[in-house]
Amino acid sequence: MxxxxxxxxxxxxxxxxxxxxxxxxxxxxxxxxxxxxxxxxxxxxxxxxxxxxxxxxxxxxxxxxxxxxxxxxxxxxxxxxxxxxxxxxxxxxxxxxxxxxxxxxxxxxxxxxxxxxxxxxxxxxxxxxxLGVDPEIPAETAIDGIEELLHNLPSARWVTKPLAELGLEGATIHLHASDADGEWTITQGPAGTFTWERGHAKGDVAVRGPVAELLLVLYGRRSPAAVTVHGDQDLLDRWLSAASL
Structure with a gap:
C-alpha cells in the first residue's frame, strides 16, 4: 500500500x-x-x-x-x-x-x-x-496520479458541466505511456461524465509520451505539444480545457 x-x-x-x-x-x-x-x-x-x-x-x-x-x-x-x-x-x-x-x-x-x-x-x-526547474515525477507516481485524477474528475461538477457543453458524448481519448506500462482510454459519456479503462485501444485522439508528461498534460501544466498527438487535436484541446482541475 x-x-x-x-x-x-x-x-x-x-x-x-x-x-x-x-x-x-x-x-x-x-x-x-x-x-x-x-x-x-x-x-x-x-x-x-x-x-x-x-x-x-x-x-x-x-x-x-x-x-x-x-x-x-x-x-x-x-x-x-x-x-x-x-x-x-x-x-x-x-x-x-x-x-x-x-x-x-x-x-x-x-x-x-x-x-x-x-x-x-x-x-x-x-x-x-x-523557477525554471525541470520537474521530476517517478513513473509509478505518475501512473497513480493519472488514475487518481481520472477516478475523481467524474464527481467534480465544475468539470462535468463544461464537458457536457462540448457535446462530445461517445468521443474517446487514448493515453499511452512511452516509458512505462501504462495505457488508458477515456470515453465521454452523457451529461459531461466519462468512464475510463486501462489497456490498449484506438481512440479518436491518441496521446503518447513519458508518463510524467501525460500527467502534467492532463493537469494543464504541459501543452499537448510536449507529447505526441495523433488524431483529433481539436477534441483533445477542448476536452483538456474543460476538464482542467
Missing amino acids: TDYLAKIEAETTRLAALSGDLSVPVPTCPGWTIADLVTHVGRLHRWTAHVLGNQAQERIWSFQVPTGLPEGVPGDAAWLTAGAGEMLETLRATDPSTPVWSWGPEKRASWWPRRMFFELLIHRVDAELA
Missing part, C-alpha cells in the same frame, strides 16, 4: 524549499506568485484537517476555515510546514473508514491522503516550473 503520508511529508519539504522568493510569478497558475501558491496549499491543508477533525458530512469551503494568518498576509515556508503537520496529525488520528464529506466518489476519510498528495505534488511542479 502506498504511504501517502510519507509522500506528503516529502513533497511539503520540497515545496517549502522552493518558497524562498515569494514574489516569483507562477505561469501555470495565471495571476499567482509563489506567495499565492504557498498560501493556497497551506489553506487546503488546514481545510483538510478541519473536515476530518470535525468529521464533516456537508461541504465546507476552504475559505471558511481560519488560516492563522493576518488579513492580507501570505503564507511562507514555515506556515506551510506547520499546516502540513496539522493535516498529517489529523490523518494519522482518523480511522480511514470514517464517513466524511469529500468532493470525490468516496465519502470517507481514506479518500483524503491520496488526493492531498497529488494536490501538493502538482503545486510543487508549479513552483519548479516558475
Whole structure:
C-alpha cells in the first residue's frame, strides 16, 4: 500500500524549499506568485484537517476555515510546514473508514491522503516550473496520479458541466505511456461524465509520451505539444480545457 503520508511529508519539504522568493510569478497558475501558491496549499491543508477533525458530512469551503494568518498576509515556508503537520496529525488520528464529506466518489476519510498528495505534488511542479526547474515525477507516481485524477474528475461538477457543453458524448481519448506500462482510454459519456479503462485501444485522439508528461498534460501544466498527438487535436484541446482541475 502506498504511504501517502510519507509522500506528503516529502513533497511539503520540497515545496517549502522552493518558497524562498515569494514574489516569483507562477505561469501555470495565471495571476499567482509563489506567495499565492504557498498560501493556497497551506489553506487546503488546514481545510483538510478541519473536515476530518470535525468529521464533516456537508461541504465546507476552504475559505471558511481560519488560516492563522493576518488579513492580507501570505503564507511562507514555515506556515506551510506547520499546516502540513496539522493535516498529517489529523490523518494519522482518523480511522480511514470514517464517513466524511469529500468532493470525490468516496465519502470517507481514506479518500483524503491520496488526493492531498497529488494536490501538493502538482503545486510543487508549479513552483519548479516558475523557477525554471525541470520537474521530476517517478513513473509509478505518475501512473497513480493519472488514475487518481481520472477516478475523481467524474464527481467534480465544475468539470462535468463544461464537458457536457462540448457535446462530445461517445468521443474517446487514448493515453499511452512511452516509458512505462501504462495505457488508458477515456470515453465521454452523457451529461459531461466519462468512464475510463486501462489497456490498449484506438481512440479518436491518441496521446503518447513519458508518463510524467501525460500527467502534467492532463493537469494543464504541459501543452499537448510536449507529447505526441495523433488524431483529433481539436477534441483533445477542448476536452483538456474543460476538464482542467
